[in-house]
Amino acid sequence: MRHIISIRDLGKEEIGRILDEAAAIQSRSYDPSALKGKLLGLLFFEPSTRTRMSFAAAMARLGGNFLSMDSVEASSMAKGETLADTIRVVSGYVDAIVLRHPKEGAARLASEFATVPVINAGDGAGQHPSQTLLDLFTIRQSMPLEGIHVGLLGDLRYGRTAHSLTHALSLYNVTIHTITPKGLELPAGLATELRDAGTEVIEHGDIASCIRDLDVLYVTRIQRERFPDAASYFKVASSYRVTPELLTGTKNHFIVLHPLPRLDEIDPRVDELPCARYFEQSANGIAVRMAMLLRVMT
Amino acid sequence: MTREKDARAGLLISPIENGTVIDHITAGEALNVLRIIGITGTTHESISVATNVESKKIGTKDIVKIKNRELRKEEVDRIALIAPKASINIIRNYKVWDKKGVEIPDRVVGIVRCPNPGCISNTNEPIQSCFLVQKKGLRCLYCDWLITKDITSHIM
Numbered sequence: 001m002r003h004i005i006s007i008r009d010l011g012k013e014e015i016g017r018i019l020d021e022a023a024a025i026q027s028r029s030y031d032p033s034a035l036k037g038k039l040l041g042l043l044f045f046e047p048s049t050r051t052r053m054s055f056a057a058a059m060a061r062l063g064g065n066f067l068s069m070d071s072v073e074a075s076s077m078a079k080g081e082t083l084a085d086t087i088r089v090v091s092g093y094v095d096a097i098v099l100r101h102p103k104e105g106a107a108r109l110a111s112e113f114a115t116v117p118v119i120n121a122g123d124g125a126g127q128h129p130s131q132t133l134l135d136l137f138t139i140r141q142s143m144p145l146e147g148i149h150v151g152l153l154g155d156l157r158y159g160r161t162a163h164s165l166t167h168a169l170s171l172y173n174v175t176i177h178t179i180t181p182k183g184l185e186l187p188a189g190l191a192t193e194l195r196d197a198g199t200e201v202i203e204h205g206d207i208a209s210c211i212r213d214l215d216v217l218y219v220t221r222i223q224r225e226r227f228p229d230a231a232s233y234f235k236v237a238s239s240y241r242v243t244p245e246l247l248t249g250t251k252n253h254f255i256v257l258h259p260l261p262r263l264d265e266i267d268p269r270v271d272e273l274p275c276a277r278y279f280e281q282s283a284n285g286i287a288v289r290m291a292m293l294l295r296v297m298t
Numbered sequence: 299m300t301r302e303k304d305a306r307a308g309l310l311i312s313p314i315e316n317g318t319v320i321d322h323i324t325a326g327e328a329l330n331v332l333r334i335i336g337i338t339g340t341t342h343e344s345i346s347v348a349t350n351v352e353s354k355k356i357g358t359k360d361i362v363k364i365k366n367r368e369l370r371k372e373e374v375d376r377i378a379l380i381a382p383k384a385s386i387n388i389i390r391n392y393k394v395w396d397k398k399g400v401e402i403p404d405r406v407v408g409i410v411r412c413p414n415p416g417c418i419s420n421t422n423e424p425i426q427s428c429f430l431v432q433k434k435g436l437r438c439l440y441c442d443w444l445i446t447k448d449i450t451s452h453i454m
Contacts, residue, residue: 084423103416103418104417104442105419105439108418108439109418109419109425124416124441125416126442193434193444196434
C-alpha cells in the first residue's frame, strides 16, 4: 500500500514521475474513468479551501466520488475519539484518505492505522507534499528545476509550505535565498540540515538586495497572529510587500509564486504582470492531485 | 595488616551470583541507564551502582549491577544512546557467561519523548514515540524533529 506523507519519502525519481504524470494529465492525456467506482475520504480537521476542493475536483475528474467530513465539531472527534480510531473506522468506508490535521505527524500516524492509502494534506507546521509537488510543477513549466535561484519571502518559521518546499528544492541543487522578518527565519535545524545536504542557503535583510538574482520568488503569508499588536504587524508586512516597482529589472523568465491565500504581501497590481503565476499555480493543483490519486489508488 | 589491606583494596560493590553487569558506562550516566532500561524506584530488581570509578579504558566510568535479571538484546542496545562504550556482562553462577558491547539500534521506540509540543506523539493517541537513529541525532518518525544533543533530558 502506497501513502504520500512527506516529501522526504519521495525521492527525486518519484517526484519526477508524479510531475510527468501531472503534465500528461494537463495535456488531457488521461483516462477520465480511471477511478470509477472508487471513493475518496476527505478528512479535514483544519480549515481549507484550495486543498480540499482541488482534491474533490481531482477525484471527480478521474470518475470517482468523495465523502467529506463536514466539521470537527460534528464528528466523533468532538466526543474525544482518537485520530487512530477515526482513521480505522473511515478506512472501512473509503478507498483512500486525504487528511489535514493540526498536529505534526498526524498523517504518519494515520498511515499506521489505515487499511487504505493516506495522502497528507498538511499536518500542523509540518509537511504539505501536494502543495510542494504543485509548486515544483509550476516552476518546471517555466524553467528546469536544476541549479536555479529561489527566493523565499515571508514567514519561514511557521509556514509548512516553505519547509516542505526547501526539502524538495535541496534535491535539485537549488540556491535558496531567504528574506524574512526578524523572528520568522527558517528554523535553525532546517537551515543546517539543508546546508549539510549541500544546498546553499543565503539570508538577506531585504528583498531588493537579491531580487535580480532570482529565478523564482516564493512569497508566503506573514501571519498576523505572530505579532503582539496590529501596528507591529503592519510595520513588518509593509516592508515585505511585493510591488511592480520592486520587480523591475528581474530576469526574463523570473516568476512569482504564492501558496495563497494572500493578504497584503503582494500588491494586486502584480497580478497583471506576466511573472505572476500564483493563480496558475493554484489551478495546477488539480492535475498534480489527480496524479497523486492515481499513484496511490491504482 | 591483612585486614587493612583488604579494606583499602576492597570491592566497591559485591559480585552477583546471577544477573547483568553493565560496565564502562559514561561517568555520571548510571542512573539514566537505569531509566532507559525501565528500572525505576517502583520496580523490584536489586541494583548496585558505582559512579566515577577509575577506568583504564575510559578514564572514569559508572558500573551498574542488576541481580537476577539478564538484559535482552533490545534493552542493551538502548543503552548505546547515552553510553556507547558500555559493555554488558551476563553473569551466571558468579561467572561471566556472555559479554557483549552495545550497538546503536535503527529505531528507538517508547524511550524518548519528542520535544515538539505540536507532535502527534505527545497526545493521547495509542502510539509510542518513535525516533529514527541517524548520524546527526534522533529524528522523530512522526514530526521529523531532530534531537541533536542532550538526549538524556528527553528520556521519558
